[in-house]
Amino acid sequence: MKPKVFLEFVEFQSLVASVLPFTLGLLYVWYNYHAFNLLHSVLFFIVIELMHMAVNANDNTQDFVHAKDEKTFKQLTNVVGHYHISLRLAITVIVSLSAGAAIIGFGLLKLTWGSSSWIFLSMGIIGFLVGYFYAGGPLPISNTPFGELFSGVTMGYVIMLAAVYVNLAPAQQLSWSLAGNVLLASGLAVFAIGNLMLANNLCDYEEDKLNERRTIVVLLGQRIMLWAWNIGYALGYVCMIAAVLVGSLPKLTLLALLIVPVVIKNNRQFGAVMVKSKSFVLAVKNCILITISFALAMGIGIIFRL
Template sequence: MAVNRILFVAMLAFHLATNVWDNFQDFLNAKHETFKQGVNNVVGREAVTKQQVGMVLAVLVGIATILGVYLWLQVGGWLWPLLAFISYFVGFFYAGGPKPISRTPLGELFSGVTMGYVILLMVVYLNIGVMTWHWAWQTLLVSGMGVFSIANIMLANNIGDYIEDLAEERHTLVYYLGQSKALIVYLSLYIAGYLTLITTVVLGILPWTVLLALLAWPVIIKSFKFFWHDRTKRGSFLLTIKNTVLIMVLFIVGMIVGLIV
């Protein structure tokens, strides 16, 4: 459907805007020049000016807002602007404001729920035109694998940045747990995601073929073992991205096969 393609473009633009804003705020709030010029900060590393950042942000947020308003005119109701407000709120305060969410233990929660559940809820609402508690809780269960996988991307990033975050006084979840306990939480989130996936099959919400995503488990365990011994970006962030892509690809293939059979 055309509206789904429009939503995809709007979400992509807003996601890119959030990343730009996050990187820019990290640059502005950096306590050490070494971080500003480091590999993790594009603004400082590439000598991007504030005017250039502002222009990119204006274009991306403008695209997302215009397309979002257009979709609201198509679907109507109060839920759409509420979901959009939540997305914009988290997008801004994730890196901005007096106490950015990304610098607190709540980063994983907000990123996982917003990107995993709220976006899926918008897709469902856009396609069925109504929303009830029945649809809302079923969507929550269906989004479980995505919510926990996305939260793990954030957690893996924070585990890899642990030493840097200490120097920059970012008190993330890893700051309070330490890397070893955070790694246990990391593995537990994957288990929680699979439990929600199995629950959707048991309840008849999704076809049994989505359990194809379980084939990613040996890869997750292998990457986790590597991650345990190499707690850097190389051992955390990139492998977690690959895990998420593999899980989602297998999930989508399972959905397609379920529709066919």
């Protein structure tokens, strides 16, 4: 498989969706605990990126196998059919990436072993299960109304919480209060990532109906879910403000609100023309702008201790 084909097969450009929650986790644990473990962080970063690529590759493979549109989607749209990637090669890539993530993950588990390591292990197992069943199995999560929920929570919250854990363990373990504070602090990332998936389904509305996918957009319609898409961004910012008020995030994190007018502008353009080739890039821009501005504002707050 040529490098260009591989990068498209694993959707390399989408890896930013897992890099940013990881970065937010590092900033959170430094601000609240002044903790940072370079080895643990590097190993965890490798795990999540390998797993993210495996999930993307599996999604593309499963979509190809189960697609009912034999001509347009299988031969032109889907990367497996477009580049004539054999299913054997596709599965080999998926298994190799997953195995690499599992091996390094178990090594990291050993390094961070403590009283709450079972929680970290559970997060890893849940990540693997969600990753596979998102597009695989008899009823893929992506074909149900819960795709946005699983992707947003798994990538936005679980990755951030795990990044916090690997930098605290084994000296300090997870607690319910810590998990709750991280959940509130990760709210903006959760909604931004979930909305990225929702935007994808909004653009794929007609195609998903043709392929008999039961996404939430197919069930409730584009108009209602476009409204929910806009509300999602607002709820994310509410979570961020609440986290600042309770002291989990620096006060200067509120600087991230400065890009809200840009988000609103992108939302209006997206809602006007929900076509994948023209509009989906606006949702990608939103996700990147929101999470990067969030991370930068947190960083500024940490530097100035405000």
